[in-house]
Amino acid sequence: MVNHQIIDDRNTTLSIEDFAALRENLHEQRLFRQEQLEQLSAAATRAGAFLDRQAASQIEVRVKLAASARMVLTDVEAALARMDQGSYGTCHLCRRPIARARLMIVPQARYCTRCQHVREAGR
Secondary structure (H helix, E strand, O other): OOOOOOEEEOOEEEOHHHHHHHHHHHHHHHHHHHHHHHHHHHHHHHHOOOOOHHHHHHHHHHHHHHHHHHHHHHHHHHHHHHHHHOOOOEOOOOOOEOOHHHHHHOOOOOOOHHHHHHHHHOO
16 A cells, blocks of 8 residues: 655645655666676676676676675665655654655655764664
């Protein structure tokens, strides 16, 4: 069941239209990351035949890009799952609504700005 409630955060709201736009953005991001991973995998297969220093460094870069793409893809898919479960837009730590402006910039955000800063400071 999709939760179409309006999320209120300091006089900003996430409308049903915002929610739909965010869902579309997440779907586009998922497709982009899936295509990126396919391209990186194909490039790695081709580069495997030419194993010299330059190819080895290119493979290393591709491995790091692929890891990053997989991480973002996981975050995007988790956000889409939260939308389907009705928990999208709620901070995983403090359970308060995530600001509309933050979601419009980072639609896969799991944490409100305050909790994100706390998590980053703790690293």
